[in-house]
Amino acid sequence: MIPTPPDWLAGLISVINGDKVSVSPSTLGDHSGDKWYASHVPDVVVFAESTADVSAVMKYANENRIPVTTRGAGFGYVGGAVPVRGGIVLSTMRMNRILGMHPEDGVAIVQPGVITGDLQAAAHAVGWEYPPDPASLKDCSIGGNIATNAGGPRCLKYGVTRSYVLGLEVVLASGEILRTGGRLHKNKTGFDLIGSFTGSEGMLGIITEATLRIIPKPASRAMLAAIFPEFEMAAAAVQAILNAGHLPSALEITDTFTLAAARKKLGAETFPPGDAHLIVEIDGRPAATLSEIEELHQLLTTLGATFIERAPDEASCERIWKLRREFSFSLRDTGLTKLNEDIVVPRSKLVELVTFARRLEQETGIPIACFGHAGDGNIHTNLMVRDYGDPEIRVHADAALDQLFRWILANDGAITGEHGVGLAKKPWIRQALGETAFATHKVLKNAFDPNGILNPGKFLD
Amino acid sequence: MIPTPPDWLAGLISVINGDKVSVSPSTLGDHSGDKWYASHVPDVVVFAESTADVSAVMKYANENRIPVTTRGAGFGYVGGAVPVRGGIVLSTMRMNRILGMHPEDGVAIVQPGVITGDLQAAAHAVGWEYPPDPASLKDCSIGGNIATNAGGPRCLKYGVTRSYVLGLEVVLASGEILRTGGRLHKNKTGFDLIGSFTGSEGMLGIITEATLRIIPKPASRAMLAAIFPEFEMAAAAVQAILNAGHLPSALEITDTFTLAAARKKLGAETFPPGDAHLIVEIDGRPAATLSEIEELHQLLTTLGATFIERAPDEASCERIWKLRREFSFSLRDTGLTKLNEDIVVPRSKLVELVTFARRLEQETGIPIACFGHAGDGNIHTNLMVRDYGDPEIRVHADAALDQLFRWILANDGAITGEHGVGLAKKPWIRQALGETAFATHKVLKNAFDPNGILNPGKFLD
Structure with missing residues (x-):
């Protein structure tokens, strides 16, 4: 079925070049969802090429009360870019230029459609670094990273996306x-408007340019990958490492289930026996990382690691990260659908979380794989279901998710650490925020978007 | 003259214990200003002892349209806590308990009246660190730090206060x-309400509790203090250090004028000849700092430093910082009043800033001392005037400040990097923000404080 173009299409084309507007069914279909399990076909897709384009579209949409859902690379995990009320999907993917790379000021200036990995490569080319490293960095866009305040393994040491946004251009x-802001590393000129838009999931404004902080690229890194007999021992090691005064750039833990899947995929001999896997990555000056990795090796041995692989240089670190990425692929190879929940707990509750996950698994019959950013308490908890599209299975899985999120909230945790709320976490957001914070969100939303046209139908509606 | 108590005093005392309310002239006088050059006597000072107290006062004040100016330790540098519209000064200084120190979760939970230095000491006692280090840390309060998003030398590596606020309790x-937020190191539950209140200078809400991020305390630190023949060479060294891949915990530069004052106070022999002074501090593992300080020593020599003092351990670092603090005292010893402007420029414009300051000095006859956080481009530019209380001198000084701020804005700089806007920067804030951002500030203010009772008379009025 070819959808009927909306009656406001001609009006829209009167304010923006028609070449930038598509109503082709395949384009509409391609812009109906992201990596989550929901979709809705928009009326129109606009491929903005400039801030002026975005401004013209918003002015027209605001006057005509047309929903606008901004879309970056479409690699979100929570349905944040699904245009649930139809209207316009505004793609920023043609605004994909790195406008400037300025080590002399410690900044990069980018359009929102730049792929995160491309920005990192451009920074590396001048010997600098853009630290935030979401797992999808080869596919996701900076605009989406800012809209979701994206994280990643390295955020333990370096902080999330917000810490790297120094300036923004936003179309209201x-x-x-x-x-707001600029190529300045400190700026106390008024309120934190950058914070208002960073993480706002397209509901308060549209980011059209960002000035990002880059830092001197650490000259070297080193890693240890350790096997522990029990998860509790690996979790205790996380705290012991920090208590000893180390601040690793990454501290990643993996549970039994995930390890079993990885052994199945890669061969049992890949990982020596043991129920937990721990990765410690450090970075800094070459001499420093060499001596620190030695200290950490000794510490992990004392803490009961039964096997430790040492990666003293870039190439061997990359090998360990490659293996780490296989954890995700191994789960995929089970043939099950992975409902990846980026929950967070206070770091002291890592063991309690995994114990709860084991109980939930037994109660529901749904296998649960836990692995992720242990130093942050941000453990990706993956419910492995047969077919989330099957209504019966979905009801069962959603009931299990409900139990998980209730446990998280009862244990001072967060229902999302880095993916955002979108549609996926919408059922729990009100309880997660509490009534006063929820009402304050509405106050903010109403102040910035009185007609409710920006990404409507999401967690405040 | 004893001020007449306001007619709403009895009503106020009906909602909060009278012991917490003062109308004594000396108390009112003590709460009429901060470290800047303005004051206004409030009608009443309330010493809140709990969140419930703050809530009761705000409810009453909001119903009766009474201005409320929140005050921490009163160590602000921009008049932010001056109750210019009278009404209530709400002191948070009796809410001064550290409620919890939890290395196991990497957090400290504090009331707003806790002195920053006391929090640091409590963190050190368990081997952890709270990194933000404003110069007044022995006197200023965490509530004030959050309200101004305070910085400090170490923010080059560790970021400003905002990076350490994980959770807030705020009375609206x-x-x-x-x-909002909690004892979690990642949290994407909704919008960034923490950012909305951090740096809001008491104009959007009152912070009554904060959950702050603490990090493993670096086991060691080391420093170099170098003399360069010319300021340009020291500024070039700042960039060269970063380009070589070092991320120092502090990188502090000092100009000729300040150095001359220091030589006068401490003896010419304290600093060998040369027009600029540069401090480089690094921290990390003991073996790492020792090898890195050696690399930096070689680098600074190559870059033309004529004298380098090496501080390889805690005690010698403290000696260098002590000397660094003497720079401020030396300026005070000139007998002049120091108008300390915490301006920021893109890092590549350090030399241009100092060149402009020299020109401004010649044109106005006002000595200008520049020193500060070179790595951030955040250079404290101190106009040294005879008596800022003298109206004639004040007009002359304000005209010079106006030239300085106009130059800053024309050069993509910020009029405040860490002190805030308050009253001191109010004349320039609208130009600094631009009309759209200024209007957006008003939208935010109106949404959070529709009756305009929170710290009225400041930069949006």
Whole structure:
């Protein structure tokens, strides 16, 4: 079925070049969802090529009360870019230029459609680094990273995306163009408008340019990958490492289930026996990482690691990360659908979380794989279901998710650490925020977008 | 003259214990200003002892449209806590308990009246660190630090206060109690409400509790203090250090004027000849800092440093910092009043800034001392005037400040990097923000404080 073009299409084309507007069914279909399990076909897709384009579209949409859902690379995990109320999907993917790379000021200036990995490569080319490293960095866009305040393994030491946003250009719901911050590493000029838009999931404004902090690239890194007989021992090691004064760039833990899947995929001999896997990565000056990795090796031995692989240089570190990425692929190879929940617990509750996951697994019959950013308490908890598209299975899985999120909230945790709320976490957001914070969100939303046209139907509706 | 108590005093005492309310002239006088050059006597000072107290006061004040100016330790540098519209000064200084120190979760939970230095000491006692280090840390409060998003030398590596606020309890203008965030190192539950209040200078809400991130305390630190023949060479060294892949915990530069004052106070022999002074501090594992300081020593020699003092351990580092603090005292010893402007420039413009300052000095006859956080481009530019209280001198000084701030804005700089706007920067804030951002500030302010009772008379009025 070919959808009927909306009656406002001609009006839209009167404010933006028609070449940038598509109503082709395949384009509409390609822009109906992200990596989550929901979709809705928009009326129109606009491929903005400039801030002026975005401003013109927003002015028109605001006057005509047309929903606008901004979309970056479409690699979100929570349905944040699904245009659930139809209207316009505004793609930023043609705004994909790195406008400047300025080590002399410690900044990179980018358009929102730049792929995160491309920005990192451009920074590396001048010997600098953009630290945030979401797992999908080869596919996701900076605009999406800012809209979700994306994290990643390295955020333990380096902080999440927000810590790297020094300036923004934002098109407001009205079409007005706001510029805030700049190529400055400290700035106390008024309120934190950058914070208001970072992580706002397209509901408060549209990011059209960002000035990002880059840092001197650490000259070297080193890693240890350790096997522990029990998960509790690996979790205790996380705390012991920090207590000893180390601040690793990554501290990643993996549970029994995931390890079993990886052994199945890669061969049992890949990982010596043991129920938990721990990765410690450090970075810094070459001499420093060499001596620190030695200290950490000794510490992990004392803490009961039964096997430790040492990666003293870039190439061997990359090998360990490659193996780490296989954990995800191994889970995929089970043939099950992975409902990846990026929950967070206070770091002291890592063991309790995994114990709860084991209980939930037994109660529901749904296998649960836990692995992730142990130093942050941000453990990806993956419910492995047969077919999430099957209504019966979905009801069962959603009931299990409900139990998980209730446990998280009862244990001072967060229902999302880095993916955002989108549609996936919408059923729990009100309880997670509490009534006063929820009402304050509405106050903010209403102040910035009085007509409710920016990404409507998401967690405040 | 004893001020007449306001007619709403009895009403106020009906909602909060009278022991917590003072109208004594000396108390009112003590709460009429901060470290800047403005004051206004409030009608009443309330010493809140709990969140419930703050909530009751705000509810009453909101219903009766009474201005409320929140005050921490009163160590602000921009008049942010001056109750310019009278009403209530709400002191948080009796809410001064550290509620919890939890290395196991990497957090400290504090009331707003805790002195920053006391928090650091408590963190050190368990081997952890709270990195933000404003110069006044022995006197200023965490509540004030959050309200101004305070910085300090170490923020080059570790980031400003915002990077350490994981959770907040805030009393809103209505008296409602908002809790946002928690003891979690990643949290993407909704918008960044923490950012909305951090740096809001008491104009959007009152912070009554904070959950702060603490990190493993680096086991060692080391420093170099170098003399360069010319300021340009020291500024070039700042960039060269970063380009070589070092990320120092501090990188502090000092100009000729300041160095001359220091030589006068401490003896010419304290600093060998040369027009600029540069401090480089690194921290990390003991073996690492020892080898890195050696690399840096060689680098600074190559870059033309004519004298380098090496501080390889805690005690010798403290000696260098002590000397660094003498720079401020030396300026005070000139007998002049120091108008300390915490301006920021893109790092590549350090030399241009100092060149401009020299020109401004010649044009106005006002000596200008520049020193500060070179790595951040955050250079404290001190106009040394005879008596800022003298109206004629003040007009002259304000004209010079106006030239300085105009130059800053024309050069992509910020009029404040860490002190805030308050009253001191109010004349320039609208130009600094631009009309759209200024209007957006008003939208935010109106949404959070529709009756305009929170710290009125500041930069949006």
